[in-house]
Structures are given as C-alpha cells and as structure tokens.
Amino acid sequence: MENVLFWMVIFLPGWILIDGSEMEPDFMWHPRKVPQVVSESTFHLASPWFEGDAKLVTNRMCGIECQREQPAPSLSELEDSLSYETVFENGTRTLTRVKVQGLVPEPTPNSTTTAAPIRRRRQVYGTDSRFSILDTRFLTSFPFNTAVKLSTGCSGVLVSPTHVLTAAHCVHDGKDYVKGSKKLRVGLLKIRNKGSGKKRRGSKRNKREVKGGDGREGTKGRRLQERARGARQRKPGGGQRGAEGRPSFQWTRVKSIHIPKGWARGGSGDPALDYDYALLELRRMHKKAYMELGVSPAVGKVPGAMIHFSGFDDDRADQLVYRFCSVSDESRELLYQYCDAESGSTGSGVYLRLKEPDKKKWKRRIVAVFSGHQWVDVQGAQKDYNVAVRITPLKYAQICLWVRGDAAACAYG
Template sequence: MENTLLWLVILIPGWALSDGSETELDFTWHLSRIPQVVSENTIHLASPTFQADAGVVKATVCGIECQEELPAPSLSQLEESLSYETIFENGTRTLTRVKVQGLVLEPTRNSSVKGAHPRRRRQVYGTDSRFSILDKRFATNFPFNTAVKLSTGCSGTLVSPNHVLTAAHCVHDGKDYVKGSKKLRVGVLKMRNKGGRKKRRGSKRSRREAESAGQSQAHLRESTTQRPGKKSRRGPRVTQGRPSFQWTRVKSTHIPKGWVRGENGGLALDYDYALLELKRAHKQQHMELGVSPTITKLPGGRIHFSGFDNDRDEQLVYRFCSVSEESNDLLYQYCDAEAGSTGSGIYLRLKEPGQKNWKRKIVAVYSGHQWVDVHGVQKDYNVAVRITPLKYAQICLWIHGNAANCAYG
C-alpha cells in the first residue's frame, strides 16, 4: 500500500491539483531582466578561527506587518549587504565589494532579527508527512539526486557541476565560521551494489538497469505537488544495494556580507544563503536557479524540497507543503522538517515559456525554524529565504565569475 501511495505521489502532475481557476499561463517561468551585481574590488582579511558551533539560527524574525513599516534599503545599503566574503580551503579569506547596476528601487518589505527564542524540539507540525526516499530508482535520479549532505550536518543542492547552494548558517554563525568548515566536504548519495561487486560495462544486466533508470527518470519529470494524507508515509525499501556518500572537498565558500554581522549588528535572515565551490566537478544532474514567484504563482500554492534530516540516518527525505505567508525575502510555511534538512533548495515545477515541457528550478533556500512576531504574538514557522532578482544576480555571479551570463532569470 505504501509503495502504491508513493508512486501516486510521484506520478500525479502538480497542475492537476488546481481548483480550475488558474490558467496554464499562471504556472509559467516568466523570464525578466535581472539587475547586475558587479565585483568592484577585493581585499584580504585576517583568517577566521573556525570556532563557532554549528546549529540552528537562534533568532526572532520581525513579523510581516512590522516589515511594512521598515524603510526600503537604499542602493548603498543593498550594495553593502551584497558584498561578500570568500573563504578558501587553506583558511585565507577575502572581502569583495560590489556595485549594483540596472536596479529600479521600489518599496519593499524587509525582515530583521531581533531576539533569541530558539525552539529545541522537533520541527514537525502535527502528523509527520515526510517521505524517506529509499528506493534506488528515485534516490539516484532527478530531482532527488541533486540533494547533497554537508560535513557540518546540513543539506544543500547542486546548482552546477561544481557548485552547491546551501544556508549561510551551515558554515558561519554570523560572527565566525563554524567548526569543521575549514575542511568542509560535500557528500553525494550513492547506492552500493550488494556484496560490493562491480558490474561489467556493457553487460546485459547493466543495460537493463540503465533502461530502467531512464524510465524512472521520465516518471520523475511528472513529480507531484499533492500533499499526502494524515498518516506518515515512508517510501519503499531499498531494492538493490545500500546508501553511502561520495565525499568531495570544498574549494571555496561565498557568503553575503548581509549575513556576516559585526559586534553590535544583528542577523539578517534575508541573507541566510551561501555557495560552495567543489574541488572536483560532479557528473550528477544539477538544478537551475529561478527567481521566486509570489504565492499566487505557485501550483497549488506548494513548494518542495529534499534533504538529510538528522532523525533519519543517511536517508534522503522529501516533503512538500503549502506556503502560509510571504514577505519580499522570506517564505513562511509548515513543511515538516528536522535539523539536518536546513540548507536544502526549495524548488518548483513550472512550464517553460512557449514550450510544452516543464522544468524544476530552485527558488529559495530552507533556513529552518524561527519565531516570528505577528501582531505582538510569537508565532513559529519553518522559514525559507527567497531568491529575489538581486540574489539571483549575486549567486549567478558566484557561479559564472561574471555578470554577462546573468542578464535574465
């Protein structure tokens, strides 16, 4: 029964779940011109101590209604926040100042962090609706195979053959880099063959499995946005082999200065994202970046993400849920998640403009559980950092090294 339910979840396309009021045009990736983030100059900084403790962000987020009262940041303030630190494998560190070009400033709603009210218990709301992806046909195929594990205990997503998008707090607590981030590694989930035997290339069995994997991948393109029922659903058991991680060292890490606070500064949850450059490129498929649409443009109002939750050892965990609230930079939702899944890329599946095919793109980074001030009352959410046009431009600059490839998103 569980196997049947999981197959139904995988195969039902998300657009079929609408109430009929949305049109196909509503669920299309709308390409727009992106402002450019251009590197201006780079200076060397002192090497960090790598003494911070890894963990959840201990913060309270300014509520949505108070965000409307905050003044919109000036261009110089945005450029200060989008300037970025780069930490290299040998422990050296630099700061790169940037200029923003082609930006039209509009009134925005911003979030800020005020106090410290961490919740230590589970980040699962009510009935646990997560799926453990244990079957090789799913775990090693797109989109699930884009999820990776960080040696600091977080998750991330491959966004190029040698780049991983994750949360900034997975490597930096706002004051210092976390312990273990100096020798940071990224693990890609692999399935070992039973008995450790290697299959001969070109064997009939290998070809049959390749054909099966291709068929499974085709099925996965029809991934759902349907929410599971009340009971907790876990995926089918592994049919072949055991999971293990193939680890790769990180060559460099980029973090926006908006996340790195001074002695008297506060955390800015809007900038809780980071990009890792791997020493060795992967042959895995990766997920493209996309600009986060508004809630009204989400098929069924839902988002998806996969990560390695701490309470399910070495299991890839998939979930989806509706977005409850949004601000300019954050998504507030109740997707069931445990520590370890933070840093996961939140993705959508929308139609390509003028084409029949649909494509998944990363539109946010899961930051974790936070308390939010809502009309003077503390309310808790699981929060994600949206990829805005400016953040798209910055992350794209990190990936490509120049702004020329980042004009549209």
C-alpha cells in the same frame, strides 16, 4: 508504511496536482531582466578561527507586518550586505566589495496568511507528512539526485557541475566560520553497483577458516569477515558506504565558500536572516544533473502556492527526505510555511515546477533556501513557521556571479 505512502504519492492522480502539471496551464516561468551585482575590489582578511556553532541563532524577528512596513534598504546598504566573504580550503579569506547596477524597486507582496495548524513539536506540524526516498530508482533520478549532505550536518543542492547552494548558518554563525567548515566536505548520493567492491587480502584464508577446523576456526573466520565488512562500510565524515545496490555518499572536499556580508557580520552586528545563504565550490566536478536557479515569484503565481524540497533530516539516519506544502505567507525576502522538517534539512534547495514559456515542458528551479524554524510576530501574536530565504532578483544576480564569475552572463533570471 513510508514506502507505501511514497508510492501512492508517486502514482496516484494527486501527484499530478502536487507537482503542478496540468493543473493551471497559465502558471509558467517568466524570464526577467535582473540587476547586476558587479565585483569592485577585493581585500585580504585575517584567517578565521573556525570556532562557530552550526546552529541557527538570530534575534527575534521583526513580524511579517513589520517587514512590509519597513522601507526598502538604500542602495549603499544593499551593496554593503551583498558584498561577500570568500574563505578558501587553505584557510585564507577575502572580502569582495560590490556595486549594484540597474536596480528596480521590488513591490511588497500582499499577505496570503491562512489559518495555521497547531504546532505539535518543533519543525513538524500535526501529522508528519515527510516521505523517505528509499527506492534507488528515485534516489538517482532528477530532482532527488540534486540533494547533497554537508559534513557539518546540513543539506544543500547542486546548482552547477561544481557548486552547491546551502544556508549560510551551516558554515558560519554570523561571527565566525563553524567548527568543521575548515575541512568542509559535501556528500553526493550514489549507488554501489553489485560486484564493484574490491577483494581484501586474506579473503581466501578467511574462507578456508570458515570451512575447516572444529568450529572454532569457522567462528573466527566469520568474525573476521564481519569485521572487514564493517570496516569497508564505514567512511570518515559521518557517511556510510552502503552495501551492494544500496545508497551511499561520495564525499568531495570544498574548494571555497562564498557568504554575503549581510550574514557574515563578524563583530559589527547580528546576522540578518534575509541573507542566510551560501555557495560552496567543489574541488572536483561531478557528473550529476543539477538544479537551475530562478527568481522567486509571488506566491499567487504558483499553483496551489506549493513548494518542494528534499534534505537529510537528522531523525531519519542518512535517508533522503522529500516534502511539499503550500506557502502560508511571504515578505520581500522570506517564505513562511509549514513544511515538516527536522534539523539536518536546513540548507535544502526549495524549488517550484512551472511551465516553460512557449513550450509544453515543465521545469523545476530553485527559488529559495530552507533556513529553519523561527518565531515571528503576526498581528500582535507570536507564531512559529519554517522559514525559507527567497532568491530575489538581487540574490539571483549575486549567486549567479559566484557560479559563473561574470556579471554579464547573469542578466536574466
């Protein structure tokens, strides 16, 4: 049934509306000059314990109105939160202090709250509107092939040939790096080509046992072959090597992890949801297409206020799950929405599809990181949302610095 629904979404005219093309020709990306986040000094820190828990645990959030009424943080507060930790695969850790240059205050978004659907179960609202991407032609095609799986159980998105953007809580709980992040790996989807498997020694002997004897040897041979086949399909780290022509994961070690100090507070305070994002640098370069970063525009400048993201939800056993929905509300740092999602999808890259200036082409860019489920105060009442962390101009500058290593190369976003 899910396959039928997916094909309907792909080929019916509604897909054109969902994906944003030909709906509003004036909706487009507007490159803008962003502040610079410049590395000032780097210090060595003690190695982490790697004993944290990969679950999103924060104190009850300040409500949406509360966030709008709060004064913008001072420059020194911003520089402290945007300073960042880097932990390397050998367990060493550093802290880099930054300076912010060319900062222009951002306007506070106006409310776009709409009537919220009834919440039936955690993170899935009403009818489950997710689509499992099962056809290998789509799994290996942009934008679905940019989604990756983390060995800690989260999702992420490729943002360069060697970098993955994900949620900070997938690798750090605000106090310490989580269990498993010391030897963190990233799983990239691939399709195992027919005939690419290597023959195991003794395969001829097994075939002879199947053909000959009184039947007992044949049974034994079949059992040996099944056992060997299962061993070939199992892969350490929670992934599966698929059968011929089926999707599987190619696991790559992570060379380093960058986390903003606004999240990695350690013992000095609670992590701030506004900074629930992290960048992973892979040990090896991949050859897949990746998604470029973009500054998150105001919801009113997005066709239908529609966002999209794909990840590996826990309840669908290594299937890539795609979803789309309209944003219900926004603050300076967060997007509030009811996109159906389960655990495992956190860390997914939230993207928009808008038109390129002076071109007829449409382009997708990552504008937020899916963080997960939260309860917030809305006009004195508690409401639950699935929340994504927006890529603001400052966050764009910081993540771009992590990716490119040169603040001067990150002037426009």
